[in-house]
Amino acid sequence: MTLRLELQKITKKYPSVVANDGVDLSVQPGEIHAVLGENGAGKSTLMKIIFGAVEPDAGTVLWNGKPVRIANPAAARQLGIAMVFQHFSLFDTLTVAENIALGLPSDTKLAELELRIAETAHQYGLELEPQRHVHTLSVGECQRVEIVRALLAKPQLLILDEPTSVLTPQAVSKLFETLRKLADEGCSILYISHKLDEIRALCHTCTVMRGGKVTGVCDPREETDASLSRLMIGAEPPHFSHRPHTPGASILSAHDLSLSKAHPFAVELCDINFEVCAGEILGVAGVSGNGQQELLAALSGEDPRAQANAILLEGKPVGNRPAAWRHAHGLGFVPEERLGRGAVPEMGLADNILLSHQTASTIEYGMIRSGGIANTAKSIIERFHVKAGGPKALATSLSGGNLQKYIVGREVIRKPKVLLVAQPTWGVDVGAAAQIRGELLALRDEGCALLVISEELDELFEISDRLIVMSKGRMSPSVKTSQASLDLIGRWMSGLWDQPATISEGERHDQA
Known part of the structure; x- marks a missing residue:
């Protein structure tokens, strides 16, 4: 033939x-x-x-x-x-x-x-x-x-x-x-x-x-x-363990968060309620285009149209606060779009540090400290095993997976109080995915509150303490990951969450 x-x-x-x-x-x-x-x-x-x-x-x-x-x-x-x-x-x-x-x-x-x-x-x-x-x-x-x-x-x-x-x-x-x-x-x-x-x-x-x-x-x-x-x-993927962890106080929460469409094709958010605590990963499942993009914009401050009390950060009303204010008060963000939002394509990795690191080590008296941003970029490249030609390498020159490792690493090393992450391992190889998930769990263990949006259900089951689902701009109740199954979350992704969350032992994800 x-x-x-x-x-x-x-x-x-x-x-x-x-x-x-x-x-x-x-x-x-x-x-x-x-x-x-x-x-x-x-x-x-x-x-x-x-x-x-x-x-x-x-x-x-x-x-x-x-x-x-x-x-x-x-x-x-x-x-x-x-x-x-x-x-x-x-x-x-x-x-x-x-x-x-x-x-x-x-x-x-x-x-x-x-x-x-x-x-x-x-x-x-x-x-x-x-x-x-x-x-x-x-x-x-x-x-x-x-x-x-x-x-x-x-x-x-x-x-x-x-x-x-x-x-x-x-x-x-x-x-x-x-x-x-x-x-x-x-x-x-x-x-x-x-x-x-x-x-x-x-x-x-x-x-x-x-x-x-x-x-x-x-x-x-x-x-x-x-x-x-x-x-x-050349080896089996690195292993990480998801150990049970007792969460602390509520760090980020939404209360009856509703937003009209920002444009004709947006998804309207309806009565969103959830909270994520210190030392906890809250996983958000759902088919892309069901309001996840709009939710992240509202939580990150890119869309500050919400009522002040609809979003609380450490108990403070922030629904109408801009993104820069929330960032300065401990909120980190990894967007789903790597090039154009997560990184400026035609800028070097060191210069891209400034998108989220604006501290004394990177800016002093209004002047950029080129040595400081280069050292920070180098440390991320080494820690996260990013294949790049050094801190001056253009963001657009990296493969998709390596750029993702760099962007996640840039936010992780800030040690934020809250980290919003969209599609953390999209297009990332099995070894790098395990490393990223391990880093997110380590951040959780240090007391960070993480909200992770992913279409990778296996990933959410691996790292999340609780799960919620978005469908057509609405949000399901939360369920402990240990009490969820792929079948249950799949049904909820169609908007069907009127059934009891608890399921029989034989249906549990870890038995699937």
Whole structure:
């Protein structure tokens, strides 16, 4: 059988790193092929080469048995290659439909395209509003746009980079059904994920990369999470323990917090009530686009429209206080958007320190202490094992996972009283994810109150002391993690939380 795609000795070098070093890869028609590796292993560069976004320095690409030069993404799409990037390529000021139309023939009728988008999104359980502007979407909703755009092309090869990070367990199952159907119809799929259980459940073949080189090819269905981890990082992932911890006083709370829509496509918040105490992690589950973005804006101070008494920080009314005031009084924030909000792309890592560190070690008499910010950046790079060319490296030069480690580290070392975290390990490899979760637990043990929003339910079960769910701008009651199950939280994510929270021993998450 002729291979759908074959890469021979692909090499790509950058000034400070060899991203791909003589990489070989073979994908058959109808094969779901995983590419696994830690952050910075060279996976994304290799996928960009296949999609024509990056040109290799050496090597050969064979498409359906014939040598090709994929000069740009348009040439890739003509061949039948579609890709969903981890970092999205969407224009904020255009609608969903207008963004998708950019990759289609100029005579495409927008009204017809909107219908096709809505039908495809509904078919695959990825609900979208075609007329909505991208700047009003959450990260999760942007990922849905990218997936639907790729599926509309009916590709021969579909490249997916972390496609399930924003989906419920039910939606993941539906997506897997879709991918298996596509594969049965002859479509080849290159699947990048750090979720080892997904790779083992879905993929036929797995190519493992480390340091820009291929370290092995295996059938993931015959491997364990531990053996895949050893191939990927040379060891099993570091372990951390979630020890029971007695929480202290309430640090951050919301009382009947309601907010009208800030824009036509926002989610209205209705009667939000919760509290998070010192030495506690409160996990917030929910499908992206159900009010999490609006809640974080209200809690962080980016949206100061709330009534003063609707949000309390250490008992003080802060609902109408600006973000800078809350930050100065001990509130930390890790937003879900890494580039553009979590970090300024074209600034160095040291300069990005100033987004959250404005103390005597970084600013003195109104002047920036360049040595101070460089030392702080260096300490984060070393402690969190960030692969970067030093404190002066531009934020945009880092892989998604390494930039995430840096942003989380920047907030953790501040030792805030309260830390709001959105998607702490999105797109982060298994070893780095374990480190980040361990750091969050250590911060909890030191008395910090943490509110963690994540679509990774396994992550929330691992680190949270209590869980709540957001659905359509409303918030469920809280439930102790020890009394919750994936099935229960999955039902609550649909807004069904009128049943008792306590469940039988046989249904508990740790028995699943």
